[in-house]
Amino acid sequence: MSSIFIFPGQGSQAVGMGKDLYDNHAIAREVFNEVDDALNQKLSDIIFNGPIEELTLTANVQPAIMAVSIAMFRVANLPLTPFVAGHSLGEYTALCAAGALSLSDTAKLLRLRGDSMQRAVPVGQGAMAVVLGLDIDKLTEICRTAEEKAGTDMVCDIANDNSPGQVVISGSKPAIEIAMELAKEAGAKRAMLLPLSVPPHSRLMAPVGIEMQEMLSNIKMNTPAVPLISNKTCSPLSDIEEIKEALVYQITHGVRWRESILAMPALGITETIEVGPGNILTGMTSRIEPSLTAKKLEI
DSSP: OOOOEEETTTTOOOTTTTTHHHHHHHOOOOOHHHHHHHHHHHHHOOOOOHHHHHHTTTHHHHHHHHHHHHHHHHHOOOOOOOOOEEEHHHHHHHHHHTTTSSSSHHHHHHHHHHHHHHSSSTTTEEEEEEESSSSSHHHHHHHHHHHHHHTTTTOOEEEEEEETEEEEEEEHHHHHHHHHHHHHHHHEEEEEOSSSSSSSSSGGGHHHHHHHHHHHTOOOOOOSSOOEOOOOTEEEOOOOOHHHHHHHHHHSBBOOOOHHHHHTTTOOOEEEESSSSSSSHHHHHHHOTTTTTTEEOOO
């Protein structure tokens, strides 16, 4: 049996996550303190005590989920699996766990990523929605139609191909709202807006990609101890420049999570172990590839 550690992205957060780790494990306290120092902010206080409105701000929630995940990873002290993977911001966590990025640099990268996303699109102009019950090919077609109906410069992109029948779209709010109606007309079981203030993984995030490329060029990155199964390629990456390019690419392109999970059995992977708050990825894995044993790391 060969396992893989997988690390969650935005949406797994909850006020109080990681508090038991902080209270009971010195190594976890070190993680939270280092992240606080790197960001020059008491992020740990927001993580443990909220309010939820402050925790879910894009600039806070990205380093927060990473911090909790790395704290859990270090407390568990398990041997590194032959591959790692992460959903969206979880890729940064995976690279930190694999020794490619320092904890401090990972926190700074994710803070920049969140801040830049917030600046790229004024509040109220972007939107993100989850559509249930349609396959990705049909929804891709709907996105193009929605853009045409919404008018010039409107964007509607596939943001997350999460699992069969669960696809997230992202872009200009008018186009997203049209796409939701078209999806319902096409037989979608459900289409609902997500409570995000930015439209990640869409072409509207192009300015973010430029900023991330610049910061990544100035960050020390080591060759990871094990390959990262990339959200871009759905295949293992070890080359530093290829990894950096993939991290920039995912800013404006969709997360190919379903395909990444489907690629795992051919790599000899038989078990996924989700490391971080929540169990969203564990549920997705079971729906995508039932032959994989999907587990949540419990501390």
